[in-house]
Amino acid sequence: MRLDKFLCKSTQLTRHEACELILAGKVLVNGESVVSPSAQVHENNHIRLEGGQRLTARASRYIMLHKPADTLSSNVDGDHPSVFNFINLEHTSELHIAGRLDADTTGLLLITDDGRWSFNVFNPKYHCEKVYRVYLRDSIEGEIAGEIDAELKARFKQGLDLQGEQALTLPAKLEFVSPKEVLLTITEGRYHQMKRMFARVGNRVNALHREQVGKIKLDMPVGQWRYLTREEIDSIPQY
Template identity: 40%
Template sequence: MRLDKYLSQATGLSRKDIKRLLHKDLASVNGVVTRDASLKISDDDNVVFQDSDIAAPRPRYFMMNKPYGYVCSSDDPTNATVMGLLIDEPRPNDLHLAGRLDLDTTGLLLITDDGQWSHKLTSPKHKQGKRYLLETADPIPESAVEQFAQGVQLLNEKHLTKPAELEILGVDEALLTLTEGRYHQVKRMFAAIGNKVIKLHRDRISHIVLDESLAPGEYRELTEEEIHISK
């Protein structure tokens, strides 16, 4: 990693500011003062900046309890955004969502700056399950369990949905686990069997379960165990 990027990620300063400070001889690598912003830095290098040892920047991983009415975007002219809830984090623009939720859907969001990690969670080929608690307008027939397990034909789609696990909890309540993420998929699957989802909440992605202690809009860092994704 370039020195300017390394220091920017570790300190929260812009790369422009880092380059300006480098020319004031405020950085050294392995005991040698340097002004070279493009100098390649490894995890074994000892970096000192402004008289402080600088630890290697590490990827960030958060879970958030998404509130109702928030859009999964960094900028929206009409609605509040979930990324706006991260304004106290350094370099919020470096963070992205590992899977989005609709405006009227609540629950588990995963946020990171590790692109490979989020790809493992969101790519259908990795078959990481996403579980939703839902409520429907009409009773859910027992036949829906087998229909969803076999795959459902969505409107304007060429292929059936991948097998999904439906667990009926009550007359109009269920848990649905998907391994893909088509546009408005949960709502469209129920529409395909003549029903309507009126409430939707995601509580799990892969092995990561939403922390019940998080109020809507709150977030926390993931634990090492939560970060680990089985291949």
Template identity: 45%
Template sequence: MRLDKHLHQCLGISRSQASLLLRAGRITVNGTIAKSGSLHVNEQDVILLDDNNLQAPGENLYYFMLHKPQGYVCANADANHPSITQLFDLPRADELHAAGRLDVDTTGLVLVTNDGQWSHRVTSPRKQCEKIYRVWLAEPISDDTSKQFAKGILLRSETQPTRPAQLEIVTPREVLLTIHEGKYHQVKRMFAAVGNHVERLHREQIGALVLDANLPEGDFRALTAKEISLF
């Protein structure tokens, strides 16, 4: 099968969209960056998008909610920290990937799957899927921070401000922040831009899916059919 056809089956994207991913160097086949959609691949090949395994619909697909602890990375391999896949005592756990990553020191809700198309729907910027974080700050929140976040914050090294975000103040040093995108270290950078520092960060919700209050840190459970259909 051609690689661009495989990408279409996994991600539901067009051949031209597949070409964009290939030209950006985001697709690897057996550890080598693939540049051509005409490359022929088979079921033995390991095909990754940004280190996430791509599996075509019709194969055994898995969907999990993980309560991520500190100290684990959402990548499948890291020289300094264990991967979240090590928390899954399951056959072929190394084929799972996070549908939206958290930093190594951030806790909370992570969606884990081997379904590349579903993962793409969760993380696609077009979906503007909201994420809700509980944030503990080093300094009391300023009175005008909510208005600043609602207008959008221009982060360092960025040319466009963030999308409008909603801030709910719980205590002077604890807030709930809702964002609709997923820039690199976005929450920490937003508070740094207004002169504060994030001491602890916990993701509580992705879209309409809320972290199960009965799920201990470090544990996971399968998503229900209704939860899977939310994305």
């Protein structure tokens, strides 16, 4: 992680205070002064403030939140309140959201201060599946039981060409729940991807709800949060 972030995570310093100490040459990494706040450091480095003991970063935190509608995937309020208003914890400025949701989208939100972990959650090359419940404007024709609209399923599986994109979307899995409700499983996270995918096939998304990321399933009421279990944390491959 960045040196200034490490200092904040191992002390009570603000980001501004940490940067001032680094720029003043007061921070030693493996015995040498480092004056760049953005310098990358690792947990096995010996980092200390001049004249002080070795610093140890606080343990990383991994959180699940059931995001309500009309909230922002942001650390600060804007046109809508930030989701961090639902989390009563210290040092929330150290936390970030792993895979933001639009203000009107509900469901599973993952929050952490472990940048390597969150990078792998939504990096498409690691094929971590995300499951969304999608409510559509128009009914999809066909029976609800049995094989439904095989052509549409095949189009999502083969990949769609979205406006302004050079590459097709990665293979996606479509499951039908009712004429206006489907489950969509994707392994990437392009800008407004679900809305653009259904627009490409002549439909429109009325509402979106994320139910699952990898093996991590949403299991709590709206607005509630909890720490992830060790099993859930480890279910995200780290490369």
